[in-house]
Amino acid sequence: MSHDLQVPRPAHHTTDSKPPAKRLRGDLQGLRAIAILTVLAAHAGVSWFAGGFVGVDVFFVISGFLITQQLVGELGRTGRVSLRRFYARRARRILPAATLTLAATVVAAVLLLGPAQVAPLAVDAVWASAFAANIRMTISGTDYFQAELPPSPVQHFWSLAVEEQFYLVWPLVALICVVLATRIGATRRGEPGSARARRLLLAAIALITVASLAWSVVHTPGEATAAYFSSLTRAWELGIGAALAILVTSGRVMQRLAAARWAREVLVLAGLAAILLACLAYDDSTPFPGYHAALPVLGSAAVILAGALPSGETTLGARLLSVPPMRAIGDWSFSLYLWHWPLLVVPEIALQRELTWPERGLAVAGAFVLAYVSFRLVEAPFREGTLWRPTRRALTFYPVSIALVAAIAFGGTAYADFEATRGSYQPAVTLADAPAADPSLDRREALVRASVLAARDDTPIPTKLRPALTELDSLKPHRTRCDYTDDTERDLCVDGDPDGEKTMVVFGNSHALHWVPTLNRVAKKHGFRVYFLVKNRCVSASITTDRGEEKDPYTECDDFNRWAFKQFKRIDPDLTVVSTAPPIQGVFDKDGTWVGDTRRVDELMRPAYTRFLRKVEKHTGRTVLIRDIQAFDSNAGTCLSRPGATLGDCLLGTDEERERSIDVQVRAAKKVGVDVVDMSSYFCWDGSCPAVVGDTITHYDDTHMSHQYAPQLARPLARRMGLSGRG
Missing domain, CATH: 3.40.50.1110 (SGNH hydrolase)
Known part of the structure; x- marks a missing residue:
């Protein structure tokens, strides 16, 4: 069955499916830089930038705009939308770097953390490789007992899962619009099919956006964790970017924007101000996304719209965004997002304390180094090279990525389990280790005292704990x-x-x-x-x-x-x-x-x-x-x-x-x-509380x-x- 559906095209339209060379917008790369820098600031604990998590919402709008721009561009050039080429492009773009990060994080956990952390992380990594991290985090976050544990080192993959779940549906909607445009074309002549398809696309994305926004506003106040990670509450943010990509193909809209230089200046500066205000005004107590997400989302849309014309990059805001350092950080933003979170979280779990400011600074610096290396050696070669350019070969990334992460996760868990029981056998603490018998104590109380004394003697942890770590x-x-x-x-x-x-x-x-x-x-x-x-x-x-x-x-x-x-x-x-x-x-x-x-x-x-x-x-x-x-x-x-x-x-x-x-x-x-x-x-006894009584861990x-x-x-x-x- 073909995955390409075609709409009627004007006779002069080229049939060449090769896209023309595209100008990389410097302002969009700068906006990407702002998004990742705000996320870094929030996750590194910069208190006055507590709302920096809205950088993820900025990413969503940019992603919705660029991906839909590709779909609409392909529709305009060829009159068709190819699912195979679409998912092949996504595979080349995200899977190599994402797979490397997941694999490296599991390996680092095996080396630096204990079995108790490796086992759940391995499960999280497999969910993340299947673009279902947000579902996993929703389950964990809404589970009261799970939510009190340290965050997963791959928790940040939830946003990637939201994007991919959206892109599982959005291209299919585009195909349906192409089919409808084709059928309408049988009874309505004189209008390009691609134009009809774009109008149907705009109507479809408007419906998705409004429904998702309503769902987000209704469910965020009472279901904070589930709403934060949900594709249903986030789809409207990608939808805003998608609608914007369709709108800028309208000659009428762009003519009006081109005629108003002052409007472009206001749009880009107001958009940047909206993002900054959200970063400064929001914090962990802000119900999110809900209606609060409108501020960074609409601000991002304004910046993107202002630069949609070639002359749009001459605005003051666009020039600020397009300076070389911002463009470079924008280039590395995906890898930087992937690496920063495990570098901040894994050390905290290993040390069982919050990182100091110098330690956080070192983690962030390490993220920049790994992002640069990852971009140069992994992202760019796979996305732009010829080795994985054929569509069928690129599509194999999906099963290969999941299989590779699953294998490493399984191996990591098995190794951690082996390490937990490695070495000479260590018996459980028994009543023989208890102090002199006290007739008022029962057996279990005496075992608590024995466990305290064993711990004070620095006794090794019993080999056979209940349960295993x-x-x-x-x-x-x-x-x-x-x-x-x-x-x-x-x-x-x-x-x-x-x-x-x-x-x-x-x-x-x-x-x-x-x-x-x-x-x-x-x-x-x-x-x-x-x-x-x-x-x-x-x-x-x-x-x-x-x-x-x-x-x-x-x-x-x-x-x-x-x-x-x-x-x-x-x-x-x-x-x-x-x-x-x-x-x-x-x-x-x-x-x-x-x-x-x-x-x-x-x-x-x-x-x-x-x-x-x-x-x-x-x-x-x-x-x-x-x-x-x-x-x-x-x-x-x-x-x-x-x-x-x-x-x-x-x-x-x-x-x-x-x-x-x-x-x-x-x-x-x-x-x-x-x-x-x-x-x-x-x-507890005598002011001390043993984590293990006999051979049993007392606390979850x-x-x-x-x-x-x-x-x-x-x-x-x-x-x-x-x-x-x-x-």
């Missing part, structure tokens, strides 16, 4: 049968013993969720039907919190808590368990003012906990508050997977500020008369208990809840 994701707390992440579906699900004669209700957020394996075992042994009314980030207190990332009220959490309490009263449980983490960032006082100062938040939380617990006490036989577990001052899995690490390197401390916040809920519980269960001795991340450790605490928790020997 390459399987760290399995530490993540498991969800209940009812997953209340989706606010549109709220059902009651019975856990524990479905036939039990007693009922238990569990309130809380993710810090109730990590007790699910423990409480399910307790419930099955003691005959409780359990209802886990828990939702991530929803604090069990009578107060409105923020979303954790933005200073907006988490109204969905308020709605869930109201619904959950209504179900709770209907259940009329025998036992209610509350386990909740403090607010992540801030809360809103009774006047609706956001409060972020930690001590002020604690002052507001004490009466909020008290009010909530008093309401609970009215509708249950008994209430138990499980004191929130210790939060570590660093990530246990990351520490354990560092090359050469010992248990001593991963003897962690607690977050003192968080401990103060946890004590607030304990004091509130005691004021109401609620029983408090403190499981701290199963995580800094604050959540691992799925493997939780079941081991079922018997101690039941005893401290006063359930031993009952039912």
Whole structure:
């Protein structure tokens, strides 16, 4: 089946499919330079340029313009659009440099990071090679537990995925427009088919752009992470560039622009000012993309439109953009974008701290060096050389790229797994390593003390950890049968013993969720039907919190808590368990003012906990508050997977500020008369917290208990809840 569709052409139109030589616009290369420099500034942590992430949006507009310009140019020259040539050009343009970066990043991770980081990175790299990084990042980012881990070294490939997903659809739309133009031509004579196709293209891209913009505006406020990475919320940005490429083929539009020199000056300067304003005014708390993206997008479109005429490059703004250094950075911009992120992220993961300013400067300088080398030795030769010029040969880049990255990822994971168990066998910590027996301690508490002493002796990490470091994701707390992440579906699900004669209700957020394996075992042994009314980030207190990332009220959490309490009263449980983490960032006082100062938040939380617990006490036989577990001052899995690490390197401390916040809920519980269960001795002893107890990693991340450790605490928790020997 042919991938070329032709529309009727005027008799004088050439049939030569070879495109004429094109003048490379210096102002566009300069605009590319601005885009990458703003992204670099934001990612390097330049605080007054926090909105530099809008450089990606500038790239989207430029890309939409240039790619559509190619499609329209091909349509005008030949009367047809070739999918094969289109995707061959894309393959030569992006795959060699992208594949090299992915492969190099995986290899660097194997050499510099531990097994815990290599395994997920390998998966991320394969997703990225298949142009699905944005889908992978959406899944990870909307997963509360995954989102708290360090960012992936290939996270920046999400924008490349958005572009390629757009270009999977846009050329197909162009073909449909060509078909329609051909059929219209059968009944309407005297008009070039390519002109009809361009009008249909403009109508199609206008429809796509409006629909995508509406979707973005609607979904960004409530689904920040998913909206940020989504092709549906970003397509309109590429659509603006595409529409611009079609419009500039109109003689009428260009005649008016050519006649107004002052208009071109205003357009380019206003466009640059809009991009700069977005960089300075926006930050991580800005809901994005949504309507906020209009500022850099329209600013980019203005700059592109102003330079669409040959004389457009004589404007002041265009001359500034076209200076040699800007054009050079624009040439390297794609490679610079690919290299800068792993050079900033991989060292931070390896060092387990933020980079200093000199270190960030060194990383950025390294990105420039690699970008130059990559452009000269990889990008330019593959794009402009003759070796991969044939269309069929270029199209083989796609399967070859995925296969190559997958092979390196698999090999990297296998090597990391081998390294994790390399060397002499190291046994797990046992009770034989414990101090003198204390009759008040149970076996698990004694093992915690033994693990602390082993770590203080700098004992090697046990060879057989539960789980293996390459399987760290399995530490993540498991969800209940009812997953209340989706606010549109709220059902009651019975856990524990479905036939039990007693009922238990569990309130809380993710810090109730990590007790699910423990409480399910307790419930099955003691005959409780359990209802886990828990939702991530929803604090069990009578107060409105923020979303954790933005200073907006988490109204969905308020709605869930109201619904959950209504179900709770209907259940009329025998036992209610509350386990909740403090607010992540801030809360809103009774006047609706956001409060972020930690001590002020604690002052507001004490009466909020008290009010909530008093309401609970009215509708249950008994209430138990499980004191929130210790939060570590660093990530246990990351520490354990560092090359050469010992248990001593991963003897962690607690977050003192968080401990103060946890004590607030304990004091509130005691004021109401609620029983408090403190499981701290199963995580820490004598001011030290081992990352491994026996052979089990205790925490999934800094604050959540691992799925493997939780079941081991079922018997101690039941005893401290006063359930031993009952039912």
